[in-house]
Amino acid sequence: MESPAVCGFPSPAEQYMESPLDLNTLLVRHAAATYFVRAAGESMTGAGIRPGDILVVDRALEAEDGSIVIAAVNNEFTVKFFRRDKTGVRLESANPKFKPIRFSEGMELRLFGVVTACIHRFGPPPSK
Amino acid sequence: MIGLVDGNNFFVSCERVFDPALEGKPVAVLSNNDGCCISRSNEFKALKIPMGTPLFQLAPLIERYGLLLRSSNYALYGDMSRRIIAVLREFVPEVQQYSIDEAFIFPQFPAGTDWQGFGAKIRETLLKWTGIPCGIGFAPTRTLAKIANHKGKKSPSGVFVMPDDPSACLAELPVGEVWGVGRRLAPKLEKSGIRTALDLARQEPEEIRKRHSVTLARTVMELRGISCIEDRLPEEPSQSITCSRSFGHPVTELGDLEESVASYTAKAAEKLRKEKLTAAGIQVWFQYYPEYDPLPLAGGNSAFSFVFPSPENAPGRMMKLLRPKLKELFLPGRRYKKSGVLFFGLEPGTPGTAGDLFAPPPGRDAGIFEVVDKINARFGRGTLFTLGEGIGKPWQMKRERLSDAFTTDWDQLLQVK
Numbered sequence: 001m002e003s004p005a006v007c008g009f010p011s012p013a014e015q016y017m018e019s020p021l022d023l024n025t026l027l028v029r030h031a032a033a034t035y036f037v038r039a040a041g042e043s044m045t046g047a048g049i050r051p052g053d054i055l056v057v058d059r060a061l062e063a064e065d066g067s068i069v070i071a072a073v074n075n076e077f078t079v080k081f082f083r084r085d086k087t088g089v090r091l092e093s094a095n096p097k098f099k100p101i102r103f104s105e106g107m108e109l110r111l112f113g114v115v116t117a118c119i120h121r122f123g124p125p126p127s128k
Numbered sequence: 129m130i131g132l133v134d135g136n137n138f139f140v141s142c143e144r145v146f147d148p149a150l151e152g153k154p155v156a157v158l159s160n161n162d163g164c165c166i167s168r169s170n171e172f173k174a175l176k177i178p179m180g181t182p183l184f185q186l187a188p189l190i191e192r193y194g195l196l197l198r199s200s201n202y203a204l205y206g207d208m209s210r211r212i213i214a215v216l217r218e219f220v221p222e223v224q225q226y227s228i229d230e231a232f233i234f235p236q237f238p239a240g241t242d243w244q245g246f247g248a249k250i251r252e253t254l255l256k257w258t259g260i261p262c263g264i265g266f267a268p269t270r271t272l273a274k275i276a277n278h279k280g281k282k283s284p285s286g287v288f289v290m291p292d293d294p295s296a297c298l299a300e301l302p303v304g305e306v307w308g309v310g311r312r313l314a315p316k317l318e319k320s321g322i323r324t325a326l327d328l329a330r331q332e333p334e335e336i337r338k339r340h341s342v343t344l345a346r347t348v349m350e351l352r353g354i355s356c357i358e359d360r361l362p363e364e365p366s367q368s369i370t371c372s373r374s375f376g377h378p379v380t381e382l383g384d385l386e387e388s389v390a391s392y393t394a395k396a397a398e399k400l401r402k403e404k405l406t407a408a409g410i411q412v413w414f415q416y417y418p419e420y421d422p423l424p425l426a427g428g429n430s431a432f433s434f435v436f437p438s439p440e441n442a443p444g445r446m447m448k449l450l451r452p453k454l455k456e457l458f459l460p461g462r463r464y465k466k467s468g469v470l471f472f473g474l475e476p477g478t479p480g481t482a483g484d485l486f487a488p489p490p491g492r493d494a495g496i497f498e499v500v501d502k503i504n505a506r507f508g509r510g511t512l513f514t515l516g517e518g519i520g521k522p523w524q525m526k527r528e529r530l531s532d533a534f535t536t537d538w539d540q541l542l543q544v545k
Contacts, residue, residue, distance in 0.1 A: 032214035033257035035535060041545035054541065059257050070544055072148035077544045110148060112259075125538070 027117050033060035035113065037070060037077070044068070044079050046094030053120045055079060059113035070112035073101060077112060129243065129266050130355070131233040132273040133216060133250065135209075136261045136281060138229035139167035142208045143198050145259035146534045146542055155196045158183060160408055160439055160475050161526045162199055199527035202408045202473045205229075206433025207535040209472075210411065211258050217429060219250050225411070227368035228472035232270060247280070247287030266290060270357050271350035274307040275325065298326035298351060308347050308357075313340075325351060369407070371396040372468025378417060379464040385414065386454055392469045393450070394443040400471060401478075406439035408473025410446060415466040416459065427465075430457050433472075440479055 028034045039053045047068060049055065055070070063069050069082040071091055080091035080101070089109055091101040103109045135141055139157035144150045154172040156165040164182040165172075175193055177186070189195055209228045216223045222234040235246070247264040254262045265276025267290035275297060280288035290297065304314030306325045322328050329351035337345035346356045371392040379385055389412055400407060413431035418424070432453055440446055532540035 030257065032211045032218070036538075036541055037544050038541040040543040043545065054538075055544070059259070075149040077148070077542060079544045110151075 027056050027119075028058075029116070030058055030060040033113070034058050037079075039079060039118075041078075043093035043095050043098045047081070048120075049079060049094075049115075049118050050120060053118050055115045056117040056119065057113040058116050061114040061116070063111055063114050068115040070115060072110040072112065079115060082111075129235055129237070129241070129268065130270055130273045131220075131235065131247065131250075131264055131266045132226075132270070132277040133212075133231050133233060133254075133262050133264050134277060134281075135212065135229040136263055136286075137167055137169055138209075138260065139198075139200065139205055140169045140172075141260045142205050143201070143531055144169075145208070146204075147531065150196055153196050154193055155198070156186075157198045157200055158529065160200060160406075160473060162528060163475075165197075166200065197529050199530040200408065200473060201527075201531050201533065202435045203433075203533040203536045204531065206409050206411060206435060206472065208258060208260060210431050210433055212254060212260060212262070213413075213431065214429075215254050215257050216250070218253070219246075225370065225413070225468075225470055227370075228411070228470070232273065243289040244285070244287055247289070248285060251286050262286065264288075267294070268353045269350040269355040271307045271347055272353065275301060278305075294351075294353070295326055295329075298329055299324055301325040303328050306347060306351070308343065313344070316340075368470055368472050368474060369396045369399050369405075370468060370470040372413075372466060374466045375464065380462070382455065382458045382460075385458060385464055385467060386451065388467045389450065389454060389469060390443070390447050392467070393446055396469055396471055397441055397443040397446065400441045400474070403474075404476055404478070405474045406441045406477050406479055407436070407471035408439055408475070409433060409435035409471070410450070411470040411472065412450065412454070412457075413468050413470075414457070414464055416462040416464045419462070425462075430459070432457055435473075438479065439473070439475065439477065442479065445479075 024031070035057045037055050037057055039049050039055055040051055042051065049068075057070050061067075063082045065082065065084045067082045068079065069091075070077055070079055071082075072078075073091065078091070080093055083090045083092050083100070088105075089103045091103075091109075093100075140150070140155045143155065143157065150169075152171065153169070154175055155169040156172050156177075157167040158164065159166045162183050164180050165177070165186065166179065168177070168179065172195070175189075175195075177189065183197075186195060186197065190197070205228060209225075212229075213223055213225055213231055216231055216233055220233040220235045222236075224232040224234070226232055235241075237246070243266045247266060251262055251264055254260060263277050263281030264287045265273050265278070265280045266288070267273040267276045272290050272294060275294075276288045276290040279297065280286055301324055302314070303309055303317050303322055303324055304311055306328060309317070309328070317323075317328065322331065328348060331348050333345040333348045336348050349356050373388070373392070375388070379388070393410070411431060411433040413429055415429050416427055418427035434450060434453055436446065436449065532542070534540060534542050
């Protein structure tokens with residue numbers, strides 16, 4: 001038999017209408033909880049996040065040690081590594097020029113969400 | 129069981145999600161054109177500055193109390209509202225949006241369900257996923273769920289389940305605060321000795337129907353735990369106007385779907401004009417059936433919210449703006465079950481009043497507009513516009529304290545350092 005697949009089995013093409021690839025399925029897990037933000041500083045260049053990049057943020061996820069998170073620090077939003085160990089919770093940047101921000105007891109760390117992807121464009125976005 | 133979920137100080141809460149500096153401060157959101165305050169944070173309420181206080185009266189207090197004011201950002205509120213409904217649908221398939229910040233849910237769970245725990249789980253998820261604190265009330269009818277919601281909001285858990293005998297709750301509620309009674313009817317009822325919700329619940333529905341109306345008789349039934357109100361448009365000055373219907377048979381064509389939206393829009397707009405209101409924007413949603421063949425696909429909902437360039441009440445102009453969005457939202461090959469529209473940001477006026485003195489006059493040559501629309505679609509909005517719109521767009525609303533459209537415009541995303 002030269003092509004066993006077509007013998008006795010309907011061609012998958014008859015049954016399935018394939019839809020084109022959708023970037024949402026690649027980047028967005030919880031649509032209602034997903035927000036896009038824009039990176040504006042140099043503090044995370046070591047993690048591949050450059051100024052102007054668009055970050056995909058999922059609020060439904062729990063931050064774990066090592067997650068990249070968006071957090072409110074001094075009334076501003078910042079993107080940092082979330083670190084948690086025996087010494088407590090801290091936010092670390094991926095750039096040696098920036099010091100870690102430690103959260104001692106009584107200090108509230110307000111997380112906006114967990115960064116799940118970074119979109120870096122080469123050149124301007126497609127015009128409408 | 130019926131649940132009513134609503135966002136606490138919804139507009140202010142939306143602003144706070146994207147601006148940590150507003151946390152713990154007296155914050156208020158202003159109406160269209162920066163007129164008066166329409167949403168207040170708890171800190172703002174604590175200063176005893178009432179809802180509806182005009183901006184010019186707030187001005188001298190801004191510095192004294194450190195008030196933080198924002199113009200109404202309906203692009204943001206509409207999108208956050210859409211997210212809340214989407215989260216609710218993760219818990220309960222049957223959700224009926226009642227206004228931009230309220231929705232009824234209809235969970236079909238067996239008796240003995242831990243409603244308090246279920247409500248707490250929904251509330252916690254809403255807070256985590258959207259950042260919006262919500263209140264939830266459960267009861268056997270919509271009217272009782274409304275009352276339960278008010279109690280929920282005041283409790284630390286945010287959730288209240290109406291006890292089997294609601295008498296104690298009803299006894300402490302003035303009759304004017306019952307859903308559908310309102311301030312006009314309350315004095316009349318009070319004269320005949322009906323002062324609390326409990327007094328009303330104890331009336332004979334038939335007697336009430338004769339003396340007042342069938343609507344009020346239904347309210348009596350609802351207070352007694354018998355569900356009989358399906359769709360109620362607010363009778364007090366409306367906060368939102370909605371219209372939705374299930375289709376007689378599954379709808380598969382974009383044209384038919386558009387037609388349904390056009391007819392609900394026309395219907396709801398008629399109500400707008402009757403109440404001499406304009407809407408800042410509209411939410412449109414569709415519900416579609418699951419499919420089993422050739423490929424199993426889950427049923428679901430799609431929705432978008434759209435903010436008009438200036439407050440609107442004319443269905444023709446609205447539909448012109450909506451058609452391209454409907455086309456984007458339409459999923460070919462799916463069978464649609466239901467569609468609906470909801471107007472939000474309602475305020476007294478007609479298009480062309482207040483700050484919109486120079487709004488484009490209605491009724492223009494549609495042919496010309498089609499060409500203009502096509503050119504603008506090809507080369508970007510605003511490429512061609514009529515001189516009536518003005519080059520500097522002086523008719524645009526006054527929104528001097530407007531936050532960004534964080535969730536609906538790539539050019540206005542939240543910046544993170």
